[in-house]
Amino acid sequence: MASAQNTTPPLDAESTAALAATGLEYALVDVEGEAFPAFLSSVARGFLGEEPTKEQVENSRDGLRGRRLVGVYDRAGDQPEAPVATVDSWVSELTVSPGRTIPLWSISAVTVAPTHRRRGIATAMLTGELRAAAAAGFALAGLTVTEATIYGRWGFSPAAWASNVTVDTRRVRWTGPVAPGRLDFVARESLTARLAAVHERIRVQRPGAVPGWDNRWRGIAGLTPEAPDAKKVRAVTYTDTSGVERGILVYTIAEREEYTEHELQVRALFADGDEALAALWRFALEHDLVGKVTAELQPAVPPVQWMVSDRRAVTATLTDHHWLRILDVPGALASRAYSGPLDLVVGVEDALGFADGAWRVRIGADGEASAERTDVAPDVWMPVGSLASLLLGGVRATELATAGLVRGTGEDLAAIDAAFAPAATPLLDIWY
Ligand SMILES: CC(C)(COP(=O)(O)OP(=O)(O)OC[C@H]1O[C@@H](n2cnc3c(N)ncnc32)[C@H](O)[C@@H]1OP(=O)(O)O)[C@@H](O)C(=O)NCCC(=O)NCCS
Known part of the structure; x- marks a missing residue:
């Protein structure tokens, strides 16, 4: 498994160049510095919040120490010190099986000013986060989302779901x-x-x-x-x-x-x-x-x-909650414990390249997995998002196959289902 070494990776050169080509500056924001209040204002504006007070700025400063804050600046604008886009990321830890965790590159505070939308800024920031995290040795990136339509294009896909529960207590x-x-x-x-x-x-x-x-x-x-x-x-x-x-x-x-x-x-x-x-x-x-x-x-x-x-007094509305992005196939697959053996070649389609290719995946009788690149023709195929959704066992390969999101024989899909069955149903119980 790749071990995460660098907890504050430098800004990605490709995104720096892409943004510079449109007159924008991609910059790290020092949480202790003068640029921080304007960064926080831009985040609040992005999420439709009020302008933060001085006290709230200081509270957020305390809360965000240790994070990697990134702003995109349009220095030709009326407020050159206020970023037109923001992202905040940090090293976290994802539980993959009971008692087993893996370092996770967590991403939050993704905003683009309404004046600067739909010109590729989010794409530059998100692909920049992924390249920086991969270069620093992270096998996985993750986020929680306000809209389900945004992050699939960069290879994120839901891996843990959660319910909003309402109980009519007069009936129970x-x-x-x-x-x-x-x-x-x-x-x-x-x-x-x-x-x-x-x-x-x-x-x-x-x-x-x-x-x-x-x-x-x-x-x-x-x-x-x-x-x-x-x-x-x-x-x-x-x-x-x-x-x-x-x-x-x-x-x-x-x-x-x-x-x-x-x-x-x-x-x-x-x-x-x-x-x-x-x-x-x-x-x-x-x-x-x-x-x-x-x-x-x-x-x-x-x-x-x-x-x-009366169980019908309890209603539960299910929603996708924890979205993951696989950056390193062997690292991600080896992190968890499995429920059954497997020996298959898995073809992964990843337009951003990180996970793209054919992988020989072996899971032993001890439930430990290894994966290595191979030239052998794949037994099953899937887009990189499907591998993230399967990783924790929250959805079955046979279910994704119904939607065309995994392709393979019934026998191979059943073997994946048996191996990936989780020891506990995945759940993320906070927002980040
Ligand atoms: C969501 C947001 C960050 C996108 O920023 P952006 O710079 O306009 O995105 P880009 O120009 O890089 O667009 C990337 C792609 O996403 C699409 N897209 C962007 N926002 C979208 C949305 N809300 N719903 C569906 N598609 C969206 C674009 O059409 C584009 O599609 P393409 O790749 O097929 O061309 C921005 O609209 C925003 O700040 N929204 C408010 C805050 C928010 O919701 N943040 C997300 C928190 S989880």
Whole structure:
């Protein structure tokens, strides 16, 4: 497996040249420097947010230390110091099998000013990120997306899905396990550390997950400057009978005209184990004066539907959530543990070149994979995005084949399905 060496790769020369040819400057932005407030303003504008206050700038500066911030500047414009495009990236870690992780080049804050859209700036930035990450030794890049139409063209494809869950609490009675531990309200100021501690334990067990960071937890806790609804944020923890804090629920309650329709909105529900999961969901569903509970980023088939008297009171809307891009086929495939043996030549079509070609993929009886380039004709074919979608086992090769996104014999596809079956369904439980 390629090991990631360089955590702040230099700017890609090809993208620098492509942008320069249209009069634009591609530049790293120093988080401590004078260029940072304008960078943040451009990001806020891109995501339709308000102009950041000084306090918010300082808070973001703290939160973005260690990241690689890149701006694209049009120095001929009226605000030459404000980038017309932005991207932010950093070294993260993706869980690929329970207990196994791989370095991940994470990408966020992709914006292009409305005045400069549709002239190839996003293409230059994204391909620049991919070339820089590949050169630095990363096998995978990843992102979460606002629109599903943008990133497929650069070889990203969904690898973990999540559901938005709504429960009509007036229709349900708790039929799930009764947890023996205790629930306690805890202070908002303590939430950053508490969320980090529980999440850090669960994310290494769940394929598709990545670690959070302090500003992500502060946002959930309503501790960032001028956070909307901050004063409504409440939190309870679950502590097991041996005194270990195993779970945390952070929520707000939105009041409606009619008290039976008040809505408990889950901002985070992290459970290290089944007891904590049952205890926290039960707390939410049995909360007085609440008619509805909503929670984002839950498992595709949410466990809570097995814990209530009327499962149809639980609705789950599935959406793609974690998009991955394979940069190094042997590195990506060798990272996880597999469920069965395989020996196939896989042809990968990658217009950007990183993964393009025929790969002999072998998975041994021990569930460990290796891949190497070969001249042998492929048994199965797929675009690079399909390989990313298959990687964590969140979708089967036979399902992608139905859509023409994998091509091969039924026997070879079934062998891939058996080998790639995941030990746990992939899930990413935060935005990044
Ligand atoms: C999405 C965004 C970054 C694209 O920037 P851009 O510089 O206009 O993109 P490019 O000119 O490089 O276009 C690349 C391709 O994507 C297409 N495209 C761009 N934005 C698209 C969108 N929102 N939906 C569908 N296609 C889109 C272009 O048509 C072009 O297609 P082509 O490759 O077939 O020619 C920009 O519109 C933006 O900042 N949007 C608001 C913020 C946002 O949504 N960011 C994404 C966060 S996940």
